[in-house]
Amino acid sequence: GKSHEEREPITRFKQYLRFNTAHPNPNYTAPVSFLISQAQSIGLQFKTLEFVPNKPILLLTWPGSDPSLPSILLNSHLDSVPAEPDKWSHPPFSAFHSPETGQIFARGSQDDKCIAIQYLEAIRNLILVKNFKPIRTVHVSCVPDEEIGGFDGMAKFVESNEFRELNVGFVMDEGQASTNDDFRVFYADRSPWHLIIRAKGAPGHGSRMFDNGAMENLMKSVEMITKFRESQFDVVKAGRAANSEVISVNPVYLKAGIPSPTGFVMNMQPSEAKAGFDVRLPPTADPDLIRRRIAEEWAPAIRNMSYEIIEKGPIRDYKGRPLMTLTDDSNPWWSVFKQAVTSAGGKLGKPEILASTTDARYMRQLGIPALGFSPMANTPILLHDHNEFLKDTVFLKGVEVYESVISSLSSFVEPSG
Numbered sequence: 001g002k003s004h005e006e007r008e009p010i011t012r013f014k015q016y017l018r019f020n021t022a023h024p025n026p027n028y029t030a031p032v033s034f035l036i037s038q039a040q041s042i043g044l045q046f047k048t049l050e051f052v053p054n055k056p057i058l059l060l061t062w063p064g065s066d067p068s069l070p071s072i073l074l075n076s077h078l079d080s081v082p083a084e085p086d087k088w089s090h091p092p093f094s095a096f097h098s099p100e101t102g103q104i105f106a107r108g109s110q111d112d113k114c115i116a117i118q119y120l121e122a123i124r125n126l127i128l129v130k131n132f133k134p135i136r137t138v139h140v141s142c143v144p145d146e147e148i149g150g151f152d153g154m155a156k157f158v159e160s161n162e163f164r165e166l167n168v169g170f171v172m173d174e175g176q177a178s179t180n181d182d183f184r185v186f187y188a189d190r191s192p193w194h195l196i197i198r199a200k201g202a203p204g205h206g207s208r209m210f211d212n213g214a215m216e217n218l219m220k221s222v223e224m225i226t227k228f229r230e231s232q233f234d235v236v237k238a239g240r241a242a243n244s245e246v247i248s249v250n251p252v253y254l255k256a257g258i259p260s261p262t263g264f265v266m267n268m269q270p271s272e273a274k275a276g277f278d279v280r281l282p283p284t285a286d287p288d289l290i291r292r293r294i295a296e297e298w299a300p301a302i303r304n305m306s307y308e309i310i311e312k313g314p315i316r317d318y319k320g321r322p323l324m325t326l327t328d329d330s331n332p333w334w335s336v337f338k339q340a341v342t343s344a345g346g347k348l349g350k351p352e353i354l355a356s357t358t359d360a361r362y363m364r365q366l367g368i369p370a371l372g373f374s375p376m377a378n379t380p381i382l383l384h385d386h387n388e389f390l391k392d393t394v395f396l397k398g399v400e401v402y403e404s405v406i407s408s409l410s411s412f413v414e415p416s417g
């Protein structure tokens with residue numbers, strides 16, 4: 001009977017979760033076709049853009065009554081990180097739905113296929129049930145490759161004429177689950193750097209004692225970097241800053257030694273050694289200060305060291321300002337967003353900086369305000385983890401929240417004067 005049938009939004013969410021969009025070979029074709037069929041059933045306009053072959057960007061459009069006003073963009077990414085099926089209790093692309101708990105297990109259920117379908121379900125209800133007419137145009141973008149930095153996805157999109165023509169005034173992008181009643185909201189990402197430091201030094205017999213060996217030089221630097229890392233982490237441990245508000249410098253590889261068939265030659269001190277670090281700068285950090293520290297302390301030429309900093313994305317917007325969206329009354333979009341969440345019965349926690357990155361940084365780079373938000377309250381944070389799941393009731397509540405958010409944002413007209 002009817003009472004045993006699941007809600008259609010849940011069916012569509014599960015259908016979307018079943019596309020294997022995991023790296024390194026994400027299937028983009030099938031989910032894009034699926035989303036287009038969804039858009040058609042609601043009556044949205046659609047087009048795909050391909051700036052890099054086989055990396056489509058899907059753009060859906062719901063025209064507003066005043067197309068001269070800046071539009072709203074609701075973004076999500078199509079791709080997922082890989083999953084190790086052996087370590088999951090259900091296959092990661094099966095979207096197993098527990099009848100007892102309502103949990104829907106799938107890679108992407110939190111990160112971030114939930115929001116793509118929630119945007120569409122909210123728009124569906126606004127159009128088909130509430131007969132709502134937006135004043136501002138609402139766009140929905142589904143982009144490839146966010147999980148590998150977005151370089152062939154959102155980074156290309158924001159540079160295009162097609163993007164400029166959208167005249168985007170405000171962006172919603174992904175956030176993260178909250179373990180309590182409050183929804184989390186993110187106003188900035190940290191900017192990632194890859195830092196590689198190299199040491200050279202005199203080689204010699206493994207038994208000799210001498211100064212300025214490559215290993216000694218590298219290890220001195222590693223010690224200094226470790227001290228800096230601890231000083232930042234101490235601030236976090238003392239409760240004076242969140243993890244994402246300090247500079248993190250984490251060692252990710254060490255490479256040295258003379259290879260031999262059985263491992264490494266043990267009686268040779270190598271003439272070269274290097275180490276790689278994942279560095280993350282919060283928007284308030286001064287990149288020039290940390291550059292100077294690297295040049296003078298972490299990899300000084302006087303200790304036979306050199307370094308390479310690879311900036312993996314922007315750190316300032318086109319006017320040289322830190323990449324962050326204001327979350328106070330000076331930003332009218334913030335007030336409208338906050339009010340809309342409240343009127344849907346939701347509560348926002350204190351706005352946060354995200355420890356990692358999302359594609360929102362590329363839109364903030366253009367000076368467009370962007371908030372990271374995935375309405376998942378009372379949910380364990382399982383992005384990139386085994387057994388990622390979202391509860392059906394949490395998903396459906398999120399649809400309601402977006403109905404409120406999308407209707408408020410799209411009917412917001414700045415007071416003239």
Ligand SMILES: CSCC[C@H](NC(C)=O)C(=O)O
Nearest residue numbers: 146147148149192312356357
């Ligand atoms: C180095 S470019 C950024 C890529 C990646 N994004 C995510 C979502 O994990 C990161 O934050 O490391």
Ligand SMILES: [Zn+2]
Nearest residue numbers: 111112146174
């Ligand atoms: Zn994500």
Ligand SMILES: [Zn+2]
Nearest residue numbers: 081111147383
């Ligand atoms: Zn992710």
